Amino acid sequence: MTVAIVGFGRFGRALGSLLDAAGIGYRAVDPTADIPEPHRAGSLQGLLTGAEQVVVAVPVPRMKSVLEELSPHLKPEQLVLDVGSVKVKPVQAMSEVLGTRVPWVGTHPLFGPLSLAMAERPLRVVICPNPLHPEAARQARAFFERLGCEIIEQTPEGHDRVMAHTHALTFFVAKGMVDAGSGVDVPFAPASFKALSRTIDIVRSDAGHLFTAIQHENPFAHEARRHLLQALGTIHQELETIPPEAATSDTPRMELPALETGLPELKETREHIDQLDRELVELLARRAELARRAIRAKAEAGQPVPDPAREDEVIATRRTWATELGLDPDGVESIFRAVLRFSRRAQHSQG
Template sequence: MSQVAIVGYGRFGRALGSLLEAAGIGYRALDPVADIPEAHRANSFQELVAGTELIVVAVPVPRMQAVLENLLPHLRPEQLVLDVGSVKVKPVHALNAVLGTRVPWVGTHPLFGPLSLAMAERPLRVVVCPNPLHPNAARQARAFFERLGCEIIEQTPEGHDRIMAHTHALTFFVAKGMLDAGSGVDVPFAPASFKALSRTIETIRADAGHLFAAIQHDNPFAAEARSHLLGALGAIHQELEAIPPEAEAPETPHLELPALETGLPELTETRELIDQVDRELVELLARRAELARRALQAKAQAGQPVPDPAREEAMVASRRAWAAERGLDPEGVEAIFRAVLRFSRRAQHTKG
């Protein structure tokens, strides 16, 4: 694939462009209100799609049908059109209504965004919705995203939106409520149980209004999911209010853990938690390796030398200080980070 066309150069369109460049795939983009680099800018639909095999429509769901109608006169039957919306029922309906059997199309949802790409989170996953009208479309979409380093999940539009309503939409709904209520804002500490939700709150801040509105209003199953959640929370609230203040706290079921041969369930639990932390460390190392490769590319483009001893020594010094603040051995932490730096140097010259 030599060239991809992107209709819409908002936050995700730009992020997709960076993925294409990293994969060595050329692209052109069209967006009347976005600042597109001149090397990638198209000035009309005709210029955009000329010589391209794949067209990515990255516009808000309410605008999709109108954009497809403007795009249709310039498309050829051998091209493939796909959308990248965070909901699927409505985009697939628009694709079918406008393109039908005339031009191959497929609905997709990359389960990542600009923030997760900036933080080098892996793996990158994409939902692809097979299209009975164009049986090869899903296969072509799969090959395209796999070339970008993505893992593929196949799902129907309705199945996708139901799952997203009870996961993505509800998570953002709860996080938005906590954000508006001022929960966890500018606190000097927070329990570990809050950290994952705190990350979602920061994503809400970054995507203010745009992504939140899309996953709530454009998903036909989101309102039902919100209603069920509010009903469950209301019932829990009433149950808690009904407990007299002087009453003992009600017992809660305990999580049963399998005992080891030693008969020490605490040891089993601790070992499982260590395994969980180690898995998280490996995932963080994978993200750091990707960021190291990105830094190498940036240095090469800027003509800067790759080795930077002063920067590395400053990093080590700051990590020693962090260790001291947490009551850890600075010498031991320094040894770990010097090993991480050696790992990162090797990772810069290997493909992720």
């Protein structure tokens, strides 16, 4: 299989790394990006020659014009995929430009360069089946599954409605916090802020066109933002009615959605442990992927795989962390020696 990537920005480059890891050849074209020589195409015709999949990884507002430029060079045996974070408008553009002549399908990889760099798993992709080309979704599924992705099928409208109330609102709130200076260079922060702080970092690092596309190209984002602002305004007004002293039983209380109550303490604790253990297993999966990535980098650089000095440094650092948190450093060392053995097995099993 050979893949043609149109647009080698942050996601196009990240997709290239996934293709490399899967042993799939690719070529890319982007007049503004630095594309590695082995993968650089000199023209659209050179890009598309022999390519089975054509991935259009350009900002959503440019989608139609890029498709119009590609269209004369595309062949009916090729499959065109978009990877935009909204789906209604890209699907409409592909329908208008490519129609029934060239197979196409709208897709949205629910991961980005940061999640790939952190080896987060699972990698999920939304695919919007195309009634004009019934086989296109099956081919797209096979392509992404070869990259190790899980597939979710959804209509373009269904996708954008979900994204409006999740992706768009998350970025909207995070952008507001960025502009308000929240969480910038603070000496400490509560645990409840950690997940949100990562989203803030993503908003800071992402290109401006991504935020704009999420908010303006999604036809349902405006309604979602309006409902959120109304809800926040109501909460704000309720808070304003509570007097500053607010300590008596007569003080009006805000009604929050009821959480499940009555769980025995032991059962509740065990549920928290199960949830935490699940997170630990997911972290081990990410660590294993990073270990495999490290062994590939060593092989390319001609460096020996065993690195006793690095392992000694890892153990010493983890013992220090354990001491700082009031844990038994010997116990933590035993855990991390087991983790290192696990990582070595993971390296050899897929190295």
